[in-house]
Amino acid sequence: MIDETFIFHGIFAVMWLEYLWESYLTYRQHQVYKTVDAVPPELADNINEETFQKSRAYALDKSYFSMVKGLYSITLSSAMVWFYLQFHFWEYSKQLLRSMSLPMNELLISCTFMIVTNSINMVVHMPLSVYTTFVLEEKHGFNKQTVGFFIKDQIKSFLVTSVIMVPLTAMAIYIIQIGGDYFFVYLWGFAMIVLLFLMTIYPDYIAPIFDKYTPLPEGELRSNIENLAQELKFPLYKLYLVEGSKRSVHSNAYFYGFFKNKRIVLFDTLLKDKSKDDDKGCENDEILAVLSHEFGHWQYNHVAKNILITQVNLFFQFFAFGFLFKYPVLYHAFNFHHEQPIIIGLIIILQFVFSPYHTITSFFMTMLSRKFEFQADFYAKSLGKAAYLKKALIKLHKDNLSFPVYDWLYSSWNHSHPPILERLEALKKDD
Ligand SMILES: [Zn+2]
Numbered sequence: 001m002i003d004e005t006f007i008f009h010g011i012f013a014v015m016w017l018e019y020l021w022e023s024y025l026t027y028r029q030h031q032v033y034k035t036v037d038a039v040p041p042e043l044a045d046n047i048n049e050e051t052f053q054k055s056r057a058y059a060l061d062k063s064y065f066s067m068v069k070g071l072y073s074i075t076l077s078s079a080m081v082w083f084y085l086q087f088h089f090w091e092y093s094k095q096l097l098r099s100m101s102l103p104m105n106e107l108l109i110s111c112t113f114m115i116v117t118n119s120i121n122m123v124v125h126m127p128l129s130v131y132t133t134f135v136l137e138e139k140h141g142f143n144k145q146t147v148g149f150f151i152k153d154q155i156k157s158f159l160v161t162s163v164i165m166v167p168l169t170a171m172a173i174y175i176i177q178i179g180g181d182y183f184f185v186y187l188w189g190f191a192m193i194v195l196l197f198l199m200t201i202y203p204d205y206i207a208p209i210f211d212k213y214t215p216l217p218e219g220e221l222r223s224n225i226e227n228l229a230q231e232l233k234f235p236l237y238k239l240y241l242v243e244g245s246k247r248s249v250h251s252n253a254y255f256y257g258f259f260k261n262k263r264i265v266l267f268d269t270l271l272k273d274k275s276k277d278d279d280k281g282c283e284n285d286e287i288l289a290v291l292s293h294e295f296g297h298w299q300y301n302h303v304a305k306n307i308l309i310t311q312v313n314l315f316f317q318f319f320a321f322g323f324l325f326k327y328p329v330l331y332h333a334f335n336f337h338h339e340q341p342i343i344i345g346l347i348i349i350l351q352f353v354f355s356p357y358h359t360i361t362s363f364f365m366t367m368l369s370r371k372f373e374f375q376a377d378f379y380a381k382s383l384g385k386a387a388y389l390k391k392a393l394i395k396l397h398k399d400n401l402s403f404p405v406y407d408w409l410y411s412s413w414n415h416s417h418p419p420i421l422e423r424l425e426a427l428k429k430d431d
Helices: 004-035 049-082 085-099 106-139 147-178 180-210 220-231 284-299 302-324 328-332 342-353 355-382 386-399 408-414 420-428
Strands: 213-215 236-242 253-256 262-267
Touching: 004 049, 004 328, 004 342, 004 355, 004 408, 049 085, 049 106, 085 106, 085 342, 106 147, 106 342, 147 180, 147 342, 180 253, 180 302, 220 236, 220 284, 253 284, 262 284, 284 302, 284 355, 284 386, 302 342, 302 355, 328 342, 342 355, 355 386, 355 408, 355 420, 386 420
Parallel strands: 236 262
Antiparallel strands: 213 236, 253 262
């Protein structure tokens, strides 16, 4: 019963079902943007009519564009499967190697295949990135990238992904080749080491390739943050400011690092720009409230919990892959009749066959993340920062021109952070 035609059609059915579901949610939210045309009473004191209408126009534009994007990407994915593009790219990679008189082994073909598909991916997604940055974000005053910065950024990210992804995937293929029946255990161990390694080197070696990180200058804010960290026994090692404003003016803050080496990064857009006379950015007390929220994530071990879930999830996927990747019908469905390259098996199984599994797990992860956000807010509140956090949330919301009202179904599916009204409501409770 489960033959290649069944798999071929099944993959299509799942792809389109997911697309229709997401489109339905986008449509629901689109109706909200269209019909809600007044500031919600909870925000009436802080957000004026003009800002609200601006945020509504921005939301509508983004919503239209996300429909176009959805249609574009489902068309591309359908074409990928329908025209056996993976198979053609694979054959093309062999040809490339042949033309350069390089040896013809699976590892080398796989590496070439990855570079070929990455390049094509970058090219087909380019129009979307260009439109997002230079039309959509530009129109609403968020884009701070010049054409030169954008091009450099794209090239850098292509090179960095290739330099990291190609050898790692080659390693994984090699482990599967030589690992025997229990290769999934070794593969899992390898994935864990890679993840921890990347998390360690990312902030110091990779992130600075893209943005400029400088120590937060001495002053009131810095000593306030250091004092708060000390009070809470947060092992603050370094305090950085990142030039987010080169990229866009959407603002944020986060912390990272293991054990005693925690670093905090503040986006310069979170801070008030003293040279400009606008009401953007937060006061020191508000920034401290935002950081108290971040300290909450640390206090409740949210990062460690997420790593643990990721690892369990990976183990399950590799284990299932260990069974499935030997079935020839899976490869036949993608027109591979004479060989079963491991990298193609990885794509077919992890990307296509597991697609419904990814959808469900990512929904649960979204739910969990919202729970974590509420916990972190609650922590900030327990430090007596509720009032400042509320102010900061509203300000950031305003600076980002976020739309405040969401369809519940759309929101529970898409938002890893609860919408502002829910957060304000939760902060208000038993005040
Ligand atoms: Zn958070």
